[in-house]
Amino acid sequence: MIKKKLSIVDIANKLNISKTTVSFILNGRAREKRISEELVERVLKFVKEVGYKPNSLAKSLRTGKSHIIGLMVENIADPFFANIARYIEDRAYKNGYRIIYCSTDNDADKTRDLIAMFRDRHVDGYIIAPPVGVEEDIAELLKDDLPVVLFDRYFPGIDCSYVVTDNLDSTYTATEYLVEQGYKKIAFITLESHQTQMQARLDGYKKALEQNNLNPYIKEVAFNQDVKYMSEPIADFLKNNKDLDAIIFGTNRIGTCGLKVIQNLDIRIPDDVAIISFDDHDVFELYSPSITAIAQPVEEIAANTINILLSKLDSSTSNIDQKKVTLQNDLIYRGSSQVNAKLSAVK
Structure with a gap:
């Protein structure tokens, strides 16, 4: 019994x-x-x-505070989101809050269900890396005066606090660097996405090529949890564009998939093709040659995000204006983007 x-x-x-x-x-x-x-x-x-x-739920109904924050990310197993979640959890705990976090898988329906779950749990605030399609749901949270901070991406039509990085400038700088090294057939392999951060990365690449009168080589790949279904279209693209001399990957997931494909096709880095990937990863540093990467300031993103939310949760400053923060990324130069043998011979 x-x-x-x-x-x-x-x-x-x-x-x-x-x-x-x-x-x-x-x-x-x-x-x-x-x-x-x-x-x-x-x-x-x-x-x-x-x-x-x-009973924590009953207590929250009496006091109006659950001291719980809902954190929703694309994939909690992804190193970028995992590191941010860990920092946010530590900072929140020191301020008397616990974190419930979950993965949206970039699925709008799943995200709506998770928001409904958090509402049922009476969480005090929301930190969300939102997929496209939940604009109305975010607007409803704000309409109900619930503290919300978006990060990594945002919705231009919604007046909501957010923390992002300068994605456009980052890929522009990376592409310009390759052009300066003498590369001319530079591809951009990225996720098929209408999210603001992904569109900005693509725009930065296009801007640099346009200014240098170079043709774009773009491949957008549908997101899939199974690496096989992301690797196959990358392989087909590379087989059909054998004269590429440089590639920029739009995310570290695309980057790691791309490296496996490149290895399977016996393409040499950087002798046959130079490589740069967005979002640094331990794999990129350990790979031989090590991979040049655009590194996002993870701790700074996390610190700004949780600090803004804690300010909103502070009853004395609950009516503060929406804060929009854009941080700068770093281009970390490694062996994969050195001038290749063919370009050296031309010079």
Whole structure:
């Protein structure tokens, strides 16, 4: 038989005192309500003996605070999102908040279900890397005066706080660097996506090529959890464009898939093709030759994101303006983008 969980009413009846008195004591308001130290000690001793644990949902309904933050990312297993989540969790915990995090898989329907779950749990605030298609859901959260901070991407038509990086400038700089090294047939392999960060990365690449009168070579790949279904279109693209001399990958997931394909096709880096990938990754540093990468300031993104949300959760500053933060990325130069043998011979 399952043992019935004790309630405040049960404790009050056992000690022959009012449930209101028990509630004040358990919520740390005994001194404010002038409850005797003797009675406080008796209640706390009994609570410890019976192992009473308060119902967190009921408490949140009474106090209006759950001290829980909902964190929604594209894929919690992705190193970029995992590192950000870890930093946010640490910072939140030090400020009295716990984190519930989950993956959206860039699925709008799944994201709506998760937002509904967080609403049912009465979370105090939301940190979201939103997929396309949940604009109305974000707008509803804001309409209900719930604290929301978007990161990594945002919705231009919604006045909501966000933290992003300068994606356009990053791919522009990376492409310009390759052009300066003498590369002319530079491809951009990226995810098929209408998200703001992905569109900005593509725009930066196009801008650099246009300014240098070079032709674009673009391949957009549909996101899939199974690497096989992302690798096949990359392989087909490379087989059909054997004269490429440089490639920029739009994400680290595309980048790691691309490196496997390049290895399988016996394409040499950087002798046959130079490589740069967006989002640095441990694999890129360990790969031989190491891969030049556009590194996002993970800790700075996380710090800005949680700080903005904590400011919103602070009752004294709950009506602060929406903050929009754009951070700069770093291009980390490694062996994969050195001038290849063919270009050196031409020079």
